Amino acid sequence: QVQLQESGPGLLKPSETLSLTCTVSGYSISSGYHWGWVRQPPGKGLEWIGFIYYSGSTSYNPSLKSRVIISADTSKNQFSLNVISVTAADTAVYFCVRGVDVWGQGTLVTVSA
Amino acid sequence: EIVLTQSPGTLSLSPGERATLSCRASQSVNENYLAWYQQKPGQAPRLLIFGVSSRATGIPDRFSGSGSGTDFTLSISRLEPEDFAVYYCQQYGPSPWTFGHGTKVEIK
DSSP: EEEEEESOOOOEEOOEEEEEEEESSSSOTTTSSSEEEEEEOOSSOOOEEEEEESSSSSETTTTTTTTTTEEEEEETTTEEEOOOOOOOOEEEEEEEETTTTOOOOOOOEEEOO | OOOOOOOOSSEOOTTTEEEEEEESSSSOOOOOOGEEEOTTTTTOOOOEEEETTTTOOOOTTTTTEEETEEEEEEEEEEOOOOGGSEEEEOSSSSHHHHHHHOOEEEEE
């Protein structure tokens, strides 16, 4: 059974860097699929952030592209999200996703002074 | 970027009724890379349908997807109490992948 689990700080100050890691069990991230991130501000809809393909190529939401990097550590079977210069608008539940079918439970990140 | 427009925003129905949700794309969705999700409060989205009409593992057959090109539909044949939730469509063809804004199915 494939499982994804997000981890990382839940509270950040404006201008800091958001760093989250998704640990994957039950499937090797180097074997296939897109490995992505989606976020959901409180009370709002889903926003696609981007993905890293198993081959290493990446794709990002144009609205976030200048601030986002997604990377992978195949030795740990993890992939990560970094968002620089966060503001209150980055407050959201962040989900990691395998393709479209397997989602992590999500982690709330709050940006507040 | 493909913009997905879902309608209606809210659907008020009774258990046992049929629900029909619409997702319209601003341009044709390549190779039918269109998915539907169900989300309940405090939970991650749950994949219902992928490839326009294929049910994900464990999804009851009262859920069905249809459509092509730019117009897609999620149908729930007979609403069960656990089906009242928010539903999102997503296209996962050309990047950037995009989501619709959701349709809330509420109890009438």
